[in-house]
Amino acid sequence: MQPQGGQAGGLAGRIALVAGATRGAGRAMAVELGRAGATVYVTGRSTRARRSEVDRPETIEDTAELVTAAGGTGIAVPTDHLEREQVKALVERIDEEQGRLDVLVNDVWGGDHLIEFDTKVWDADLDKGLRMLRLSVETHAVTSHYALPLLIRRPGGLVIEVTDGTAEFNKTYRGNLFYDLAKNAPIRMAYGLAQELKEHGGTAVSVTPGFLRSEQMLEHFGVTEATWRDAIEKSPHFAIAESPVLIGRAVAALAADPDKARWNGSSLSSGELAKVYDVDDADGSRPDCFAYFKDVVFGGKEASAEEYR
Structure with missing residues (x-):
């Protein structure tokens, strides 16, 4: 069995940048990359000195400390990924301090409001609408522009474009044109980057969590991670929800996989990766949100969410 959080020490000596690591999936991916031994630069606009427009209490300093506590090295760098000079300075700092970049996670979002x-x-x-597109598309493009010259210095680099929904799931309209574009764009960006990185021995994929129990989602339902099942009565499909730990462990396992290039250009989900890499959520379950939605919600199959955990 693959150890939880990826192969123990499998990323020792590796350098990762998680752009948008303040909370939720970004924080979990940073922590689990650190648990696997990586040095992780965590960026975002919410710091202990200043909140972003999202106006939540989580900070990149908190994330960096969690990375270090997990066994890695967490380094918080306040960065607005729409500001080119800030991103350029960030990458120059990583180059100066580490001389390499092995994993880039493009997780910048902050557009729910x-x-x-x-x-x-x-x-x-x-x-x-246009602000949403800037936050979800322009930030990713700016970050890749500046970070990829460092990543391709060595073969084996990995770029992860984080989105909401797999390519198959997102064939269904997402209910708002700007949101639909925002969540489909990273899938196409990963496909395009896969073509550009291939000759340099690099891999690019898009990855989505399932029904994510982020800090904001838990607050929306008025529950905590310990009491999240209380929200199922209000929203029955919340029964398939997963904690951010699942995508964190899945991404760490992917990053440590010496054969990760087989995924190049793919649209992946936390549930799919969890099966392949034999990792579980924090509670020991293995929810597959997108299989549940395909079979039960859209397909009419008579089954419970528990059968997809």
């Missing part, structure tokens, strides 16, 4: 579901594009707030 901008979504207007079930609103036609002509009725939507255009400023909010």
Whole structure:
């Protein structure tokens, strides 16, 4: 069995950048990369000195400390990934301090407060929609532009574009044009980067969590990680929800895989990777959200969420 969190020590000596590591999936991926031995640079706009427009209490300093506590080395660097000079300076610092970059996780988002579901594009707030696209697409492109020259110095580099939904799942319209574009773009970006990195021995994939029990989602339902099942009565499909630990462990295992190039250009989910790499969520379950939605929610199969855990 693959040890939880990826192969123990499998990333020792490796350098990772998790762009957008303040909370949720980004934080969990940073922590689990650290647990596997990596030095992890964690970036975001929410610090102990200043909150971003998302206005939540989680900070990149907290994330860096969690990475170090897990056994890695966490380094917090406040960065707005829309500001080119900040991203350029970040990569220059990594180069100066480490001389290499092995894993880039493009997880910048912060657009949930901008979504207007079930609103036609002509009725939507255009400023909010365009801001969403900047946060989800432009930030990823800027970061790749500056970081990939460092990553391709050595073969075996990995780029992970984090999104919401697999390529198959996202064939269904996501209920808001800007959100639909924002969550499909990283899938296409990963495919394009896969073509560009291939000749340099690099790999690019898109990865999505399932129904994620992020800090914000738990707060939305008025529950905690310990009491999350209380929200199932309000939202039955929450029964398939997963903690951020699952995608963290899945990504750490992927990064440590010497044969990860077989995934190049793929759209992957935490549930799929968990099966392949034999990793579980924090509670020992292995939820496969997208199989559940395909079979039960959209396919009409008579089955419970527990059968997909």
